[in-house]
Amino acid sequence: MTATPVSPWRLPRRRRSPLPGLGLTLGVSLVFVSLIVLLPLLGLGWQLAQLGWSDYLWVMSDARTLASLRVTLTAAAAATLVNGVFGLLLAWVLVRYRFPGRAALDALVDLPFALPTAVAGIALVALYGQNGWVGSLLAPLGLQVAYSWSGIVIAMVFTSVPFAVRAIQPLIEELDPAEEAAALTLGASRGQIFRTITLPQLMPGILTGTGLSFVRSLGEFGAVIFIAGNIPYETEIASLLIMIRLDEFDYPAAAAIAGTMLGLSLVLLVAINLAQTRLYRRYERGA
Template sequence: MPALQTTIGALSRRRRSPLPGLGLSLGITVTFVTLIVLVPLAGLFWQLAQLGPSDYLFIVSDPRTLAALRITITAAAAATLVNGTFGLILAWVIVRYRFRGRAALDALVDLPFALPTSVAGIALVALYSENGWIGSLLEPLGLQVAYAWTGIVIAMTFTSIPFAVRAIQPLIEELDPDEEAAARTLGASPAQTFLRVTMPQLLPGILTGTGLSFVRSLGEFGAVIFIAGNRPFETEVASLLVRIRLDEFDYPAASAIAGTLLGLSLILLVAINVAQTRIYRRLDGGA
């Protein structure tokens, strides 16, 4: 009995959490999430509730609003496509290869997280304007990046690339090399091995990374407004139009535009979660 009590006591000590008990920890968590996430969202929904369906459609169907949404969504989609492709390659190189400067490259991936977006926008303008290092080379070719749709795509790509890389990188680290070796032993080519063995296991991370990249790009403001030119119907993004409506004290219009972006983001995140669940079930041999 003393030995059993000693064992139970040891297990209890090991299971004791270094943080406060469930009640206090849960209370702190719920309070934090409420103040930081739910209260701002509740304010937005309250503003939207002041609008009737006809008022909302009138605001969203405004030609300037439609143009801003079109520019934002297409640029975000293009940036997401770039991030999904090169994010996968970058994550693969960081995980699978050892070379000088690998640690520095890995750290640079997180630079857009640490760099203020306004600083990033100024730097991109300095590079891609007509007098910039890269823009001066592109101008003779008739290619304009700064103050054009292409510049918006580059700004969104810069600010959202970490989401794609960091979502895919852990899955590459968890890949079993024996599965790839078995596929090659059975006669599969490198392309077949990657597409049929490796890619299905990376697909959940790719969906998460590209989805977060797209959502992040939809609401990008600081980096975009410096390089976009902000011309209505040409390079004006939805986040800037929200700011303009707020400056005009047109809170219903600002809420309608912001609510549209939020709705698109929520729909995409739900779709990604559903797709991930089905992929994991398929990988586990379920239905």
């Protein structure tokens, strides 16, 4: 049985894409990004353009503005530190161990994504208030969580912990247990294995997760305002101050604060991407 010869002039059929061509998909994508991302940024830039440099410094040097930035940055940094440690532990448990309720725990990690932040704030107040389950236990010890800086940290941890867990979890799944077993047979302790083998491979995910957690905490509003108490100079966050300036029709001042927060977030995101790329290249060269 002989095979039917194929004509050299017959070209292979072009594989059809399930989506429209490049021109249409790129055009729709650009329109979507322009409407959702670029236009709001341009509006913010236009408001900032109404301020001179001296006006911008006057707004940002205001005592109330500096106090709100201090509260926001310190609380976000503390929440990021907590998420970096416990996010790594939670991701490790979800990947490396099998136990009853593991699927439910894995699903609960994404709950802050689905739960409205205002609902989360009300739930946290009910839990950590003086009459709440946890707050009533802490009150006799002289500890107050609701309507304090600690409450802001807890709200930020709740809303941003999924970023840390989900960024680290895939890297833990890709770890080769054979490397750890080989190091263990060569006499390395578990601490040495973690520092020299496991941690370097997880650093890009840890950096990304904590960075996104910090940026998310900077812009948190709904969950924080219910538990913070919103006391000027003490527990007032930058997002709330922006809303207050908008209610006062002081759009330039609101734009100055919002632009500062946006600029800080963009710088952090670019720094995270550069550091992550550098870590991957260093690890590939070491491997």
